[in-house]
Amino acid sequence: MGYPHKPHPRETLVLSEHFGDSDARTYDGWVKRGGYRALEQALGMEPQAVIDEVKASGLRGRGGAGFPAGVKWDFMPKQKSKRHYLCCNADESEPGTFKDREIMRWTPHALIEGCAIAAHAIRAEVVYVYIRGEFTEAIAVMQQALDEAYAKGVLGRKALGSGTSIDMYIHRGAGAYICGEETALMNSIEGKRGNPRIRPPFPAAVGVFGMPTTINNVETLGSVPHIMTRGAEWYKSLSLSSPKSTGTKLMSVCGHVARPGNFEITMGFPMKDLIYDLCGGMSPGRTLKAVIPGGSSVPVLDREEAENCVLDYEGCVAAGTMLGSGGMIVFDDTADMVYQMMRIAKFYAHESCAQCTQCREGTAWTVRILQKILSGRGEMQDLDLLLDVGEMMTGKTICVLSDSCAAPVGSAVQKFRGEFEAYIKGARQPAVALV
Amino acid sequence: MHDASTHESVFDGKRRARLDEIMKRYPTKQAALLPALWMVQEAHGWVSDQAMAEVADVLELTPAYVKGVVTFYTMYHQHPVGKYFIQVCTTTPCNICGAEGVVEAFLQHTGCGELGATSKDGRYTVVEVECLGACGFATPVLVNDDFIENVTSETVPDLLERYR
Ligand SMILES: Cc1cc2nc3c(=O)[nH]c(=O)nc-3n(C[C@H](O)[C@H](O)[C@H](O)COP(=O)(O)O)c2cc1C
Numbered sequence A: 001m002g003y004p005h006k007p008h009p010r011e012t013l014v015l016s017e018h019f020g021d022s023d024a025r026t027y028d029g030w031v032k033r034g035g036y037r038a039l040e041q042a043l044g045m046e047p048q049a050v051i052d053e054v055k056a057s058g059l060r061g062r063g064g065a066g067f068p069a070g071v072k073w074d075f076m077p078k079q080k081s082k083r084h085y086l087c088c089n090a091d092e093s094e095p096g097t098f099k100d101r102e103i104m105r106w107t108p109h110a111l112i113e114g115c116a117i118a119a120h121a122i123r124a125e126v127v128y129v130y131i132r133g134e135f136t137e138a139i140a141v142m143q144q145a146l147d148e149a150y151a152k153g154v155l156g157r158k159a160l161g162s163g164t165s166i167d168m169y170i171h172r173g174a175g176a177y178i179c180g181e182e183t184a185l186m187n188s189i190e191g192k193r194g195n196p197r198i199r200p201p202f203p204a205a206v207g208v209f210g211m212p213t214t215i216n217n218v219e220t221l222g223s224v225p226h227i228m229t230r231g232a233e234w235y236k237s238l239s240l241s242s243p244k245s246t247g248t249k250l251m252s253v254c255g256h257v258a259r260p261g262n263f264e265i266t267m268g269f270p271m272k273d274l275i276y277d278l279c280g281g282m283s284p285g286r287t288l289k290a291v292i293p294g295g296s297s298v299p300v301l302d303r304e305e306a307e308n309c310v311l312d313y314e315g316c317v318a319a320g321t322m323l324g325s326g327g328m329i330v331f332d333d334t335a336d337m338v339y340q341m342m343r344i345a346k347f348y349a350h351e352s353c354a355q356c357t358q359c360r361e362g363t364a365w366t367v368r369i370l371q372k373i374l375s376g377r378g379e380m381q382d383l384d385l386l387l388d389v390g391e392m393m394t395g396k397t398i399c400v401l402s403d404s405c406a407a408p409v410g411s412a413v414q415k416f417r418g419e420f421e422a423y424i425k426g427a428r429q430p431a432v433a434l435v
Numbered sequence B: 001m002h003d004a005s006t007h008e009s010v011f012d013g014k015r016r017a018r019l020d021e022i023m024k025r026y027p028t029k030q031a032a033l034l035p036a037l038w039m040v041q042e043a044h045g046w047v048s049d050q051a052m053a054e055v056a057d058v059l060e061l062t063p064a065y066v067k068g069v070v071t072f073y074t075m076y077h078q079h080p081v082g083k084y085f086i087q088v089c090t091t092t093p094c095n096i097c098g099a100e101g102v103v104e105a106f107l108q109h110t111g112c113g114e115l116g117a118t119s120k121d122g123r124y125t126v127v128e129v130e131c132l133g134a135c136g137f138a139t140p141v142l143v144n145d146d147f148i149e150n151v152t153s154e155t156v157p158d159l160l161e162r163y164r
């Protein structure tokens, strides 16, 4: 069942098959639907064999960067001399993204199962599921499922009666987008401010509590049980396009579409069909203006680019943007791109951890320049200044939050320059009072 | 303001036992800091300097360190707030779907007047927050721990009826 809509015939339901079906939330309901068979199978395999299967499936990280999951697991030390940890990234705070919440709300046991399989593969005995503090319902559902999983012997000293010990805990965040960045997340678990760490060392060498650690997104880990039971070949076959993009992807679509929500598609699905068919297109009388496809951190596409974009990692790059987390923000012709870019920049300015000068100052200045333009006091050179500031913010900081502010703003200045110029030339009424 | 003598200790009895249980999940005491601060907020509604000192004492940290962490995270209240703490998302995806109108409606119908201020009857505090991770259900609103989806400026008065 789809959520909040009935599934569309063109969706491929793997992760979302049981969305909206509360019986699937319980342990019994999950087992009835074939749950925990994948874990049983994985626990009977050598950890390396599990890694190899996931590698062969081509599964790539769904948290934003698209790094191959099996390759990441393979970075973990094989000779175990220290404790290993797995962190599940459920901080989901990227504007436009709301898929992990649905996985946790409807199929908590799928996530627990995926985490347990990954823990076995990387030889981690402890898993922390880092859930953003605002997800009160997801936290409650996950906690109940964890309690059940312990009670049924799925977790604990002898997971499912095997020789493997797996403990799993929820760590509740407390309001900070930056804690979704993997090294900030580890600091937050350690009871610190969520400042990203300089790499190297990478988490597989020095992670949480100084020990080898793997961090994966909820959707990545949720895909793992399906790969175990149905096989890498099956997963790889779920692709309409590049062999480098495999499986299904939950696309969160929001903004100006008739039916916003999560839609599960196979990699390579046309963006045009997602918007006009699955999401029902724009409101009557409105036309598509722009799309930011990967959460707010990636370059914006204009209508033509969006209508020709193929939804997979390579297709989005070819269109000049990124698939990111798959959080698609759709703008119709009523959207004020200047105002919305200011709002996006404000988000990053608010969420910057302020360690790096380029990010702290760059995000704040981007907001100020955009507000000046919106107030009707902008000058033409402000547009070049915005691009200059953006360049200073890109590729120079400890994490990519800084780049994430520059990417949408810079691309909007280039693709919707006329809207910025309209404010500067006084052809458009000021949208904010002068600050 | 509150001085140490009026601070009602948080980590006695049951709560102390719960915190001890939580501490077992981590190899360091410090790692129990975020959970401990959540427990403080649950008990008192906010995190006072005295409570930070108590947490520091229990987890063998300094009060200054604890304050440094508290101030990093937006969900810990450093001042008392209204009985109903209302968080409205106004980030871009919700913004283009009318979130600013929802904020206006809350400010008007709660009598708060301005963001961050508590209404005279002590009942409500309204704040704008960044993306709540439910952008397809614009506009999502958190009232204390209740996560409410699809709020519009028109539905605000009815919604508030549930929080008197
Ligand atoms: C500022 C920032 C915020 C991020 N937020 C999230 C997040 O909320 N959830 C997530 O899974 N990954 C997030 N990431 C990506 C993580 O750092 C990391 O790459 C990811 O969790 C790895 O999991 P994956 O390989 O399974 O995608 C963020 C990255 C940055 C730079």
Ligand code: SF4
Residues within 6 Å of the ligand: A178, A195, A196, A351, A352, A353, A354, A355, A356, A357, A359, A360, A397, A398, A399, A400, A401, A402
């Ligand atoms: S880029 Fe920004 S958020 Fe990232 S570490 Fe630097 S200051 Fe912090």
Ligand code: FES
Residues within 6 Å of the ligand: A095, A096, A097, B089, B090, B091, B092, B093, B094, B095, B130, B131, B132, B133, B134, B135, B136, B140
């Ligand atoms: S932008 Fe409002 S919930 Fe994401």
